[in-house]
Amino acid sequence: MADSIRQGNYIILPDPKHPGLTRSVKGLTHEGKHEEIKVVEEKPLTIFLNSTEIVTVMTIGDYPEFLALGFLFNQGMLRSYRLIQRIDYEHELQTVVVRTSEQTDYESKLQKKVRTSGCAVGTVFGDQMELIEGLKLPYLEVKTSWLYNLAKVINLTPSLYLEAGAIHGTVLCQEDKTLVYMEDVGRHNAVDKINGWMKTNNIEPEDKILYTTGRLTSEMILKTALMGIPVLVSRSGFTAWGVEIARQVNLTLIGRMRGKRFVCLAGEERLDRNVSPEGIKDEAQKYQRKGSRNP
Amino acid sequence: MADSIRQGNYIILPDPKHPGLTRSVKGLTHEGKHEEIKVVEEKPLTIFLNSTEIVTVMTIGDYPEFLALGFLFNQGMLRSYRLIQRIDYEHELQTVVVRTSEQTDYESKLQKKVRTSGCAVGTVFGDQMELIEGLKLPYLEVKTSWLYNLAKVINLTPSLYLEAGAIHGTVLCQEDKTLVYMEDVGRHNAVDKINGWMKTNNIEPEDKILYTTGRLTSEMILKTALMGIPVLVSRSGFTAWGVEIARQVNLTLIGRMRGKRFVCLAGEERLDRNVSPEGIKDEAQKYQRKGSRNP
Numbered sequence: 001m002a003d004s005i006r007q008g009n010y011i012i013l014p015d016p017k018h019p020g021l022t023r024s025v026k027g028l029t030h031e032g033k034h035e036e037i038k039v040v041e042e043k044p045l046t047i048f049l050n051s052t053e054i055v056t057v058m059t060i061g062d063y064p065e066f067l068a069l070g071f072l073f074n075q076g077m078l079r080s081y082r083l084i085q086r087i088d089y090e091h092e093l094q095t096v097v098v099r100t101s102e103q104t105d106y107e108s109k110l111q112k113k114v115r116t117s118g119c120a121v122g123t124v125f126g127d128q129m130e131l132i133e134g135l136k137l138p139y140l141e142v143k144t145s146w147l148y149n150l151a152k153v154i155n156l157t158p159s160l161y162l163e164a165g166a167i168h169g170t171v172l173c174q175e176d177k178t179l180v181y182m183e184d185v186g187r188h189n190a191v192d193k194i195n196g197w198m199k200t201n202n203i204e205p206e207d208k209i210l211y212t213t214g215r216l217t218s219e220m221i222l223k224t225a226l227m228g229i230p231v232l233v234s235r236s237g238f239t240a241w242g243v244e245i246a247r248q249v250n251l252t253l254i255g256r257m258r259g260k261r262f263v264c265l266a267g268e269e270r271l272d273r274n275v276s277p278e279g280i281k282d283e284a285q286k287y288q289r290k291g292s293r294n295p
Numbered sequence: 296m297a298d299s300i301r302q303g304n305y306i307i308l309p310d311p312k313h314p315g316l317t318r319s320v321k322g323l324t325h326e327g328k329h330e331e332i333k334v335v336e337e338k339p340l341t342i343f344l345n346s347t348e349i350v351t352v353m354t355i356g357d358y359p360e361f362l363a364l365g366f367l368f369n370q371g372m373l374r375s376y377r378l379i380q381r382i383d384y385e386h387e388l389q390t391v392v393v394r395t396s397e398q399t400d401y402e403s404k405l406q407k408k409v410r411t412s413g414c415a416v417g418t419v420f421g422d423q424m425e426l427i428e429g430l431k432l433p434y435l436e437v438k439t440s441w442l443y444n445l446a447k448v449i450n451l452t453p454s455l456y457l458e459a460g461a462i463h464g465t466v467l468c469q470e471d472k473t474l475v476y477m478e479d480v481g482r483h484n485a486v487d488k489i490n491g492w493m494k495t496n497n498i499e500p501e502d503k504i505l506y507t508t509g510r511l512t513s514e515m516i517l518k519t520a521l522m523g524i525p526v527l528v529s530r531s532g533f534t535a536w537g538v539e540i541a542r543q544v545n546l547t548l549i550g551r552m553r554g555k556r557f558v559c560l561a562g563e564e565r566l567d568r569n570v571s572p573e574g575i576k577d578e579a580q581k582y583q584r585k586g587s588r589n590p
Contacts, residue, residue: 166532237461239337
């Protein structure tokens with residue numbers, strides 16, 4: 001089994017046996033049995049940009065530096081990796097401080113905003129929409145054989161999801177190969193951790209595919225577009241605005257992908273249906289987890 | 296069918312045919328067919344407390360006043376419904392302004408926070424934990440026959456989920472009766488809308504049960520506790536910290552509820568297993584949507 005799923009492609013993959021990521025708690029089942037049930041950890045992590053407290057996210061707790069970095073880039077608060085001076089993670093304080101060599105645009109903007117109307121929460125969203133103005137993602141043709149293989153490999157990869165449930169996964173892929181598989185209790189955190197890893201390792205996004213277990217909402221589309229990745233695939237369904245943004249930025253958007261089924265709602269002209277879905281098996285019941293009904 | 300699911304119990308239920316809540320978009324299926332696919336709407340809504348901009352949430356767009364009110368109460372920014380003077384929803388501006396007769400604690404706290412460290416986002420979480428300090432929810436015995444009936448009724452209720460997918464649902468229940476069923480693209484919005492409805496109608500929480508399709512994360516537990524509801528049930532799984540908080544506040548917590556199965560991880564002494572799970576049918580495939588594997 002291990003061979004057939006070609007784990008060798010992964011640079012990072014889940015570590016479901018890691019003791020810090022799950023916990024056993026006593027519970028009662030529907031049959032009245034007392035059992036130890038495995039559940040995922042969830043901890044607050046506060047992200048600072050220099051001396052500015054930006055947000056507290058709830059996370060499973062792995063890769064805090066990638067999470068902080070990816071979050072700041074995905075919110076448009078950081079624009080260039082060269083500015084990063086140091087990233088300090090304090091386990092006991094549950095904080096990550098990202099330090100830049102000079103004050104960022106965002107901090108100046110934040111100070112102005114605070115002076116005028118009190119709080120900056122509401123600006124984040126507007127800033128993200130501003131950032132994709134005029135953005136067109138690079139052209140990438142996608143073979144459906146890649147997508148079927150990716151879905152199969154990801155389903156069979158040992159994960160915290162299979163170990164304890166209640167977690168989302170996101171996988172960075174290239175053609176039919178899975179590269180980095182991140183999981184988190186916050187579905188956006190998994191994407192942010194991938195972004196942090198990409199920025200740290202100077203990974204080019206233009207030939208990559210992002211696979212997620214989460215829904216294709218506007219924020220997921222925005223993040224993928226800001227990361228420069230031209231293809232987003234999900235087991236789950238779509239929102240109307242997510243589809244609209246995807247079409248605007250030339251993002252190929254494939255959802256409700258389970259077994260042989262999928263729906264492509266943006267970029268179908270870049271999709272090469274090179275295999276017949278007839279030969280693709282339906283998923284085993286145990287993998288039928290998140291995501292909406294099939295179309 | 297309609298009779299057997301006893302829709303008559305609902306005070307509010309989903310309106311899946313409402314034209315403003317879904318949209319048909321053209322897509323390509325795995326079989327290469329061009330089809331119209333129904334997807335849910337998703338729109339920004341900015342919530343103000345008096346003159347302070349609090350947050351922009353992404354929502355399906357129904358019940359904006361309940362959403363704003365429920366959000367502010369659930370964040371601890373509002374403490375008493377008597378203070379509310381007016382709620383103004385501006386459809387074109389996509390804003391809701393909740394006006395109180397005097398400045399709230401939160402606004403004073405926010406001004407102080409802004410002066411000291413720049414932004415208030417990070418305080419919200421700490422405030423919620425503070426609010427449940429010492430909180431003990433009222434004792435409520437729960438019959439498993441109620442839970443099985445609720446799950447069945449909710450599964451069979453026509454919903455935006457069954458119409459278009461990619462949406463979460465939360466249902467306020469009492470014994471075996473479903474009262475208010477809210478759906479939203481943001482899983483927390485559905486809970487907030489129920490809270491707004493409860494506060495507006497002065498509904499007592501102590502004999503209620505909250506059912507959600509979403510995961511039982513710390514924020515979901517905190518919200519339920521702050522609403523004063525002593526029982527939370529979900530199709531989905533748990534996080535460790537969610538379980539910890541539930542035990543601390545005497546919240547009965549039941550998850551992974553699908554067909555005959557469930558796991559109770561907090562308050563099992565308040566659970567009356569009055570029916571044998573043997574007689575309960577497994578769910579039809581079409582309802583096997585969100586949530587983790589069965590235990």
